[in-house]
Amino acid sequence: xxxxxxxxxxxxxxxxxxxxxxxxxxxxxxxxxxxxxxxxxxxxxxxxxxxxxxxxxxxxxxxxxxxxxxxxxxxxxxxxxxxxxxxxxxxxxxxxxxxxxxxxxxxxxxxxxxxxxxxxxxxxxxxxxxxxxxxxxxxxxxxxxxxxxxxxxxxxxxxxxxxxxxxxxxxxxxxxxxxxxxxxxxxxxxxxxxxxxxxxxxxxxxxxxxxxxxxxxxxxxxxxxxxxxxxxxxxxxxxxxxxxxxxxxxxxxxxxxxxxxxxxxxxxxxxxxxxxxxxxxxxxxxxxxxxxxxxxxxxxxxxxxxxxxxxxxxxxxxxxxxxxxxxxxxxxxxxxxxxxxxxxxxxxxxxxxxxxxxxxxxxxxxxxxxxxxxxxxxxxxxxxxxxxxxxxxxxxxxxxxxxxxxxxxxxxxxxxxxxxxxxxxxxxxxxxxxxxxxxxxxxxxxxxxxxxx
Amino acid sequence: xxxxxxxxxxxxxxxxxxxxxxxxxxxxxxxxxxxxxxxxxxxxxxxxxxxxxxxxxxxxxxxxxxxxxxxxxxxxxxxxxxxxxxxxxxxxxxxxxxxxxxxxxxxxxxxxxxxxxxxxxxxxxxxxxxxxxxxxxxxxxxxxxxxxxxxxxxxxxxxxxxxxxxxxxxxxxxxxxxxxxxxxxxxxxxxxxxxxxxxxxxxxxxxxxxxxxxxxxxxxxxxxxxxxxxxxxxxxxxxxxxxxxxxxxxxxxxxxxxxxxxxxxxxxxxxxxxxxxxxxxxxxxxxxxxxxxxxxxxxxxxxxxxxxxxxxxxxxxxxxxxxxxxxxxxxxxxxxxxxxxxxxxxxxxxxxxxxxxxxxxxxxxxxxxxxxxxxxxxxxxxxxxxxxxxxxxxxxxxxxxxxxxxxxxxxxxxxxxxxxxxxxxxxxxxxxxxxxxxxxxxxxxxxxxxxxx
Numbered sequence: 031x032x033x034x035x036x037x038x039x040x041x042x043x044x045x046x047x048x049x050x051x052x053x054x055x056x057x058x059x060x061x062x063x064x065x066x067x068x069x070x071x072x073x074x075x076x077x078x079x080x081x082x083x084x085x086x087x088x089x090x091x092x093x094x095x096x097x098x099x100x101x102x103x104x105x106x107x108x109x110x111x112x113x114x115x116x117x118x119x120x121x122x123x124x125x126x127x128x129x130x131x132x133x134x135x136x137x138x139x140x141x142x143x144x145x146x147x148x149x150x151x152x153x154x155x156x157x158x159x160x161x162x163x164x165x166x167x168x169x170x171x172x173x174x175x176x177x178x179x180x181x182x183x184x185x186x187x188x189x190x191x192x193x194x195x196x197x198x199x200x201x202x203x204x205x206x207x208x209x210x211x212x213x214x215x216x217x218x219x220x221x222x223x224x225x226x227x228x229x230x231x232x233x234x235x236x237x238x239x240x241x242x243x244x245x246x247x248x249x250x251x252x253x254x255x256x257x258x259x260x261x262x263x264x265x266x267x268x269x270x271x272x273x274x275x276x277x278x279x280x281x282x283x284x285x286x287x288x289x290x291x292x293x294x295x296x297x298x299x300x301x302x303x304x305x306x307x308x309x310x311x312x313x314x315x316x317x318x319x320x321x322x323x324x325x326x327x328x329x330x331x332x333x334x335x336x337x338x339x340x341x342x343x344x345x346x347x348x349x350x351x352x353x354x355x356x357x358x359x360x361x362x363x364x365x366x367x368x369x370x371x372x373x374x375x376x377x378x379x380x381x382x383x384x385x386x387x388x389x390x391x392x393x394x395x396x397x398x399x400x401x402x403x404x405x406x407x408x409x410x411x412x413x414x415x416x417x418x419x420x421x422x423x424x425x426x427x428x429x430x431x432x433x434x435x436x437x438x439x440x441x442x443x444x445x446x447x448x449x450x451x452x453x454x455x456x457x458x459x460x461x462x463x464x465x466x467x468x469x470x471x472x473x474x475x476x477x478x479x480x481x482x483x
Numbered sequence: 484x485x486x487x488x489x490x491x492x493x494x495x496x497x498x499x500x501x502x503x504x505x506x507x508x509x510x511x512x513x514x515x516x517x518x519x520x521x522x523x524x525x526x527x528x529x530x531x532x533x534x535x536x537x538x539x540x541x542x543x544x545x546x547x548x549x550x551x552x553x554x555x556x557x558x559x560x561x562x563x564x565x566x567x568x569x570x571x572x573x574x575x576x577x578x579x580x581x582x583x584x585x586x587x588x589x590x591x592x593x594x595x596x597x598x599x600x601x602x603x604x605x606x607x608x609x610x611x612x613x614x615x616x617x618x619x620x621x622x623x624x625x626x627x628x629x630x631x632x633x634x635x636x637x638x639x640x641x642x643x644x645x646x647x648x649x650x651x652x653x654x655x656x657x658x659x660x661x662x663x664x665x666x667x668x669x670x671x672x673x674x675x676x677x678x679x680x681x682x683x684x685x686x687x688x689x690x691x692x693x694x695x696x697x698x699x700x701x702x703x704x705x706x707x708x709x710x711x712x713x714x715x716x717x718x719x720x721x722x723x724x725x726x727x728x729x730x731x732x733x734x735x736x737x738x739x740x741x742x743x744x745x746x747x748x749x750x751x752x753x754x755x756x757x758x759x760x761x762x763x764x765x766x767x768x769x770x771x772x773x774x775x776x777x778x779x780x781x782x783x784x785x786x787x788x789x790x791x792x793x794x795x796x797x798x799x800x801x802x803x804x805x806x807x808x809x810x811x812x813x814x815x816x817x818x819x820x821x822x823x824x825x826x827x828x829x830x831x832x833x834x835x836x837x838x839x840x841x842x843x844x845x846x847x848x849x850x851x852x853x854x855x856x857x858x859x860x861x862x863x864x865x866x867x868x869x870x871x872x873x874x875x876x877x878x879x880x881x882x883x884x885x886x887x888x889x890x891x892x893x894x895x896x897x898x899x900x901x902x903x904x905x906x907x908x909x910x911x912x913x914x915x916x917x918x919x920x921x922x923x924x925x926x927x928x929x930x931x932x933x934x935x936x
């Protein structure tokens with residue numbers, strides 16, 4: 031095994047691509063046998079669909095073919111299995127651990143999934159997959175490993191170690207040793223190390239930690255991630271109504287959740303589909319919704335401007351400040367909204383007590399409003415020395431627009447969350463649409479008032 | 484110990500606040516003794532500075548006071564230590580593990596840090612802290628734990644287990660057992676479990692995995708996080724020039740890195756300081772830079788509009804479409820830029836081979852441009868039936884603006900990254916400033932051409 035890393039990817043990609051194009055099966059199999067599966071999967075992701083399908087056909091090692099399904103993203107899984115029969119895919123999936131098998135099954139195309147589940151009907155893996163598929167994919171049940179190492183509370187440390195030595199699932203990592211009572215209820219937790227550090231005769235009930243932090247199978251994966259992150263856990267048990275252990279969510283799955291979700295909020299706020307899609311049409315469709323809200327807001331704004339044609343004709347200079355005022359209002363709004371969405375996600379902003387945060391944002395907006403209004407007034411007077419009131423109108427409108435946007439951007443995500451809507455998805459369109467319209471209304475009314483139009 | 488979680492925070496906050504306000508030291512100490520330190524720290528964060536200082540003074544348990552410093556954010560650490568002497572703080576820090584101690588020292592106010600380091604001068608913790616402080620805080624060296632459990636390659640499994648049993652750092656988790664050769668070079672890794680599963684006489688060199696993935700102390704923490712995430716590691720060793728182990732970065736630190744960095748990109752893209760600051764003035768200052776770029780872009784745009792006063796006076800209806808075109812251009816640009824920044828962060832976009840991604844974004848923009856240009860032309864004709872060319876001008880300008888913004892937004896972050904600039908920080912101002920100006924230029928020129936002005 032070599033010591034590669036994310037940085038070797040470009041070279042690996044290029045070599046894989048060359049071997050696939052030359053249909054060099056022997057050389058390809060020799061090359062990939064030396065790679066870590068994670069590096070291979072990362073490199074395969076960079077190939078075109080056609081190259082991915084060809085490469086997958088060339089791979090000979092069946093275990094590697096099965097593992098690749100577990101490591102590739104959903105779209106790639108659908109592509110490389112497209113040319114296979116349900117039976118072939120079922121055979122590959124049967125080689126995986128139940129949780130990986132479940133992930134792969136849920137990623138298959140609908141028709142293929144039905145065939146594979148039918149093939150796996152009377153198979154132990156198939157049974158477990160069907161049970162796991164019943165949990166939502168983003169719940170603790172959907173990401174848990176169903177196999178957990180447990181010991182009875184009145185076992186001795188020596189016996190517990192002996193049973194670990196006897197268990198044959200050699201590759202399975204033991205993060206924690208969970209302790210159950212005779213009714214199979216989770217009552218405590220200890221570690222391999224503390225089993226070793228205590229005398230072999232010590233009963234586990236005397237050394238275990240009670241009050242184990244656990245989740246239910248329906249706990250949202252983000253919530254699970256928050257527990258794991260806050261308490262620095264390596265794994266968290268998933269328990270049923272009688273505190274019986276159903277499975278365990280491990281920290282490597284939590285890392286995947288955190289990487290997904292954190293980026294997800296950022297993408298959702300920009301109105302971009304969180305799951306990247308290679309189809310250009312699907313990408314365009316997922317972005318169009320948010321842009322539709324933008325163009326609607328823009329058209330309402332243009333209707334509003336249309337109401338002030340007389341004002342504009344009287345003082346054409348007013349038109350020049352429109353993009354400044356809407357642009358600044360929009361950006362201050364997005365800044366506050368981003369702070370609010372992120373604050374809600376990490377718990378800095380509490381949805382039930384947001385006043386402190388909103389008031390903070392109001393004060394920040396007042397400062398920013400005063401600063402940039404001042405800049406705009408000075409610029410306006412400098413540019414239109416004979417009509418200083420144009421600059422004063424623009425500046426005071428900017429002040430109002432920034433204060434409104436800053437407050438509104440901070441409050442909107444909280445209101446959406448309380449209404450049960452994902453603030454990352456819905457904040458953007460609301461903020462951009464409303465701020466444009468309201469700031470233009472404010473601008474023209476202030477201008478008419480000050481300029482006496 | 485109870486079984487609490489993130490959801491109990493509001494009640495804990497309220498109770499803590501009440502006890503602090505009543506100066507009820509005895510009740511407070513009794514209450515916090517029953518809390519997990521993580522929950523206590525999370526609740527303290529929600530108090531005002533004054534309440535935090537008062538609470539900290541009331542806590543009697545010195546170990547708890549020390550732990551709290553390790554769990555509180557930097558700003559709180561500075562607040563609660565403000566009333567203490569350097570000697571008092573040094574005594575608290577001396578109770579912490581070297582890596583926690585280093586974090587706390589680096590968070591102290593400058594003057595306090597100097598005093599504390601002077602106090603810790605001839606102290607073993609102080610020595611380690613000083614060594615660790617030499618690494619950048621966001622490098623592997625800056626987040627590593629300097630204490631690692633290692634065994635010699637020609638030790639037997641039985642001896643290794645005995646030395647684990649003998650080591651007294653009971654609370655320290657053993658993630659992996661690292662194997663070193665007689666020259667103390669890292670040569671392999673194994674697990675506690677495989678030490679147990681093999682016969683006590685087996686030499687470790689025969690069961691260890693070679694080719695351990697490792698990092699250097701100067702590896703950026705984001706890079707370390709990518710290794711840990713990709714290879715599902717629980718810990719990664721940090722090695723010096725001769726592969727001697729300097730420390731280990733554990734998965735709980737990586738979770739903190741991932742949570743920070745993912746949110747960081749989102750905040751940086753909106754021009755908001757990544758480290759939330761309670762001072763309203765500092766918040767305003769950190770946001771002003773980005774907004775300065777926006778207002779500058781807006782003013783340039785308004786100057787450009789000023790060049791077309793004649794055109795505007797001739798056809799006032801043109802003014803109405805300005806916010807639609809700049810707004811849509813800006814939003815498409817931000818969508819592409821967000822996909823690009825995120826793609827670069829997770830490795831979906833490769834900085835050295837970005838053409839595939841940019842071409843994909845060009846095609847998405849063409850679709851979106853055609854769609855929304857069509858909508859705008861129809862709307863323009865409907866609104867100005869006697870002047871259909873106004874709508875056609877606006878629509879074709881929108882098409883050009885969307886295509887440009889989509890391409891530019893995708894390419895900009897890649898160009899910035901290649902130039903050594905953080906794309907999350909710099910993309911926003913570039914995109915918003917340029918797109919407004921260019922799309923207005925395009926709009927008026929197309930309008931003049933089509934309307935024959």
